[in-house]
Structures are given as structure tokens and as C-alpha cells.
Amino acid sequence: MSQTLFEKLLDMHLVERFKDGSALVLIDRVMLHERTGALALSALADADRAIANPANVFACMDHIVSTLPGRGDATSVPNGAAFVSAMRDTAADAGIRLFDINDPMQGISHLVSAEQAIALPGLTMVCPDSHTCTLGALGLLAWGIGTSDCEHALATETLRIRVPKSMRVWCDGQLGHGATAKDLILALIARHGANGGAGYHIEFAGPAIVGMSMAERFTLCNMAVEFSAFSGVVAPDETTIDYLRGRPLAPAADQFDAAARYWRTLVSDDDALFDSEILVDCDTLRPMVSWGTSPAQTLPLGERIKPASNDIGAQRALDYMGLNAGQSLDGLRVDGAYIGSCTNARLEDLRAAAALLRGKRIAAHVQARCVPGSTQTRLAAEAEGLDKVFTDAGFEWHESGCGLCFYAGGDGFAPGSRVISTTNRNFEGRQGPGVRTHLASPVTVAASALAGRIASAPAQLLDEVG
């Protein structure tokens, strides 16, 4: 019988299927982070439960750590150092590999999982962070869970899930005209709502996906959760296999080709049936910027704000953002610009932004910060001289971590300030009390920082950037 990729991945991991539509599935990898990792590990220890498979469990310092150059355990997050040391202690007690603050492999967990090849095609992986769906880009079943489910996964190597339905998002044509993977996922959410993927596992497929780099695929899958999907996936292909070859925890050289042969079978069969299909024409996409406090409240640059008729939160969002319906975002003065997060802080993102910033200065009133997504990314960027490009342009250049993607107290943008950001959530207060976040791609953020106003990157520059 023909199957979708999701069904193949599920079948491979099935322990039991239950009549109520739920299933017990084997979990191959667990990633923890210092925000909640110590809570899960100490709850298990208190209950006298062992970790079933510690060799397949990892932890990262990313959410709370300071990103200031020369950092130590101290962080501006209230009581943050307690989370850092609790993570370190519980990870050591449990015997799991921790990517600590000064580890050259440290970074945002979803980037580390990819860079170290902890995440591999065909696996199941969970992490107590909703953007774990990012890793679906490598062709695995990866999703975010809460702390209790995390304890369950650690203690039993399984999780019970309600089996989602399958949706395929068919991405026709090719991205161009300054539209990036970020603009594609924002457009999808804007058109079909923040709830559009609820109850579904989503496979991204089509010509536009085939041509995408891994970095773009990660950006795309990262925001599947903002579409309310269980997770997203891209079928592994030669791009995936090339990306993984030689990475630290990828199958060893003598096993790699056999593994790759298996990965190539991880595709939806030609006649597989999806419960739902959505078509996106990538040829016509333009740069997108959010105007409200939900990622669905987003529009193409050049258009005017026109809330959907069923959007009952629109007025509240407009009030929070200090905007009116009918207004255009182009030319709106920004106080801050932020390049960072598990959505858009990979080397490719930094290169694209740097191509616009090179030899220029951002507007004097803009506070701009770049926080590379991982230490590996930061080191690679510095080796290319990108840090100089950013600092010469007036950006702050930081160590890696979640940084100002979310505000946990401590330093940040001033209340009421308007920030254009490469992150994934524009919720009220997400980047600080009263902060107004506009989501956009790295090139749009760079162009806006230069102009001091929301602006798309000049077309001829984009053609050079590619």
C-alpha cells in the first residue's frame, strides 16, 4: 500500500497503536535545554527513575545564557545563573552530553542538533521546545513537547501521541524577487491562518523545495509550529545527504553509504494520499513583514494592512502595534533591528544580510544586534570577516544563543520600541514588555536597519545576493 513519508516514519517507530487514534512511538533522540532540562532530570531522579537510553540524550545551554562577548555563567535574566548551574549538575549526574557555554559546539539546540548530526533522517526526536520542528528539514519526525512528556520520553524511550493527519504543502515555481524561505512560510501562515495546520503533520514538497539549501529548509520547517502543525518535514535528498556527510554524529564512514541508501527511500509514494493539500505559487511571492501580534497578521511589502474578516484580535493587535488598518508598513520608522534565532541565524542568513550591509552604516537611531545561532556559525562567520561587516555597519556582534528572540527579563529593547526581527514570534511582549516586533527575512531586516525604516532590499542588490 502506498504511504506518505509521515506514515513511513511513524510505522518504523510504532510500539502500539490504540483504538482512540493515539499511538505509542519509539523516541530515538531527546535534546534538553537549561530552561527546563534540570526540572525534567531532577523530577526523574526524585521519582527514582533512570534515563532509559542516556547515550541518545543531549542538552544545550541556549535559552538563558548571556550572549555578551566574553560571557560566563552570569546572565541578565533574573536568577539565570541558577538555571545554568542546575542544568550542568543534573546533566552530569545523568551522564548525558551537555553543550556547555564555552563549548565550541554550543548553540541554539535546534542548530546544534543539525550541526552535530544528532538529528538524522528516519529518526524520531523530541525536545521541550516548540521549534524542534525545525529539524524535520532533515527528513525526520521531530517535534516539541512539554516537561512532563519529556520525563516520559527520558524514562521510557517512547511517547504517546495523538496521530495527526497528513498535509502536503506543494511549493510550485521558484523563490525569487527578494522572497526567501522566511517569506514563503510567512505567506503560507498569512493565507491560511495561525491555525491552518492544526491537527496535521506537514510535508513541504515541490520544485521550490528541491532547489532549496538546508538552511532554507530549516527556516521553513521552523515555523510549522506557528501554523499550529504537529511538525513539518522535507524528504531527504542529495542536499540532505551532502549536508550530513562527515558531521560528528552522522553514521561512520563505513556505514554512511548504506544509511544514505535507506534515507533515499524516505519519500512519500507517488500515489500516497494526503488528508489535505495546499498549493503555494513561489514565483509570485514577495518579501513579507508582519504587522500584528500573530504570525498570521502578515502582508507583502507594498500592500496596506487589511485584517482578515474573521480576525477578532485584529483591533487589539493594531492598538498594541500602534498601527491602523489601511496603513502601509513601508517607510515605518524602526528603533531596533535583530538578526538571530533558530529561524534565521545560520551562516547563509548572516551572509545574505552582510551582503547588504557591507561598506554601509545603519541609520543612526537604530539599535541593531546580530546573534549567530550557534558558536560554529559564529566562528565560520568570523573566519569570513562577517563580524567586521556587521560591526562596521553599526550592528552589535554577539555570542550565540536564543538572545533577544524572547524576553526573559534583563537587557533588551526599550518598551514601545519598534523592532524588525528575523525571529518567529511577534506575540505581545515576546521581545520585551511593550516591544513591537515585525517579523521579516534577514535581507529585509538588513535593508530596514540601513534605511531606519521598514524597507525591502533594493532589487539589483538581491539579484547579486541571489
Add this chain to the structure above:
Amino acid sequence: MQPFTTHTGIAAPLLRDNVDTDSIIPSREMSRVSRRGLGRSLFAGWRYCEAGAYDPNPGFILNLPRYKNASILLAGSNFGCGSSREHAVWALADFGIRAVLAESFGAIFESNCWRNGLLPLKLDRATIQSIADASQDKPLTIDLEHSELRMAGVGQWGFTVPERLRRNLLAGADEIDQTLNYRESIDLAIQRRAAIMPWAQLTRRSP
């Protein structure tokens, strides 16, 4: 886990769509390495006048005298979307909320609710609205044994929830113990994995 059989309490209407977990508990409020004592932080961004200070914002629903002791929350669609933080559920529970009635829920939030004995009930908008309209002066009874809601003089409504979760919540059963009963099937799945994906099992060696 605290069992849930029947509960009667005040239902507070917070009829907004897409209430995200950052709003249920802002990150800045999660400053202790603990899951306890988070009730004060519930909806902190809306409930208090200023971030970090705790002067009640008199207009917020849970500060109105009638709803101060609410133990049921009425919500719109996609309640609990966004971040996976289980603190959102811990904060609701610590405040004293036993059930949330919404049109739909963020998936991770919903499963966190079940794991913590907080009942997430999906109902249509009209039903939630009728309960909200009468919540000023009438308490609501949630009867999980009979899968029924009752409000004296207003009406009664049936609801459906996954049967296994319903039974677990009625009994306050521990999910990890239940899963470990499937040890044999788990071992079979591990053997299958070893045969097809031998590289899936890592060895305990630092990368």
C-alpha cells in the same frame, strides 16, 4: 496526579483567540528552577499594571471581584498556542484553574494539560458564549464521569474527550507506569530499529 471527577466553580470568560503561552506566563516570570508557586505569574502581562510589579490591573477579568476565585477558564480558539513551556499549565493550576473550555487548543499545551490534571475541553463557540453570558451569577459544574456540563437554569451540554485520557484523569493515573507495561513491545521496536537503522543507537562517547 490529582484526579478529576466532578468540579463546580466560577467560569471566567477570556474570549480571545490565539492566547499564546507567552501571555499565559511571560518568560520573565519563570525565574525559579521549580514548577511550583507560579500562580502569581499567571497572565502577568495583562493582570498587572506594570511588568515586574504586581499592582492589579482593575480591568483584567481575573481581577474583577466576581472572577477572582474562578476555577474554570472560558477561551476562544487556539488557546495555549506558541511556546511549549509547561509553566503555562503549572501557572493556571497553581492559580486554581481546574479546567479550560475553548474552541481549540495549541497541541503541546493541550497535552501538557492532560499530564497535569488540568482538563482541556473543546466546545463550540456558541456553547462557550452561553456559559460566559451566564457566568456572572452562576457556577458551572463539570462532570467528567458523565461527560457533561451543567449550569442551573441555563442548560446542560455533553462533551467528548479521548476515552483513555478521561479514564486516566478520573483515576489520577501515572502515564509513565502505564507505558512501562508495554516493555515487550518497546523492546521489539528497538530490535527493529537496530536491524534497519543500526546507526540510530549512539554510544556514550562525547562527539
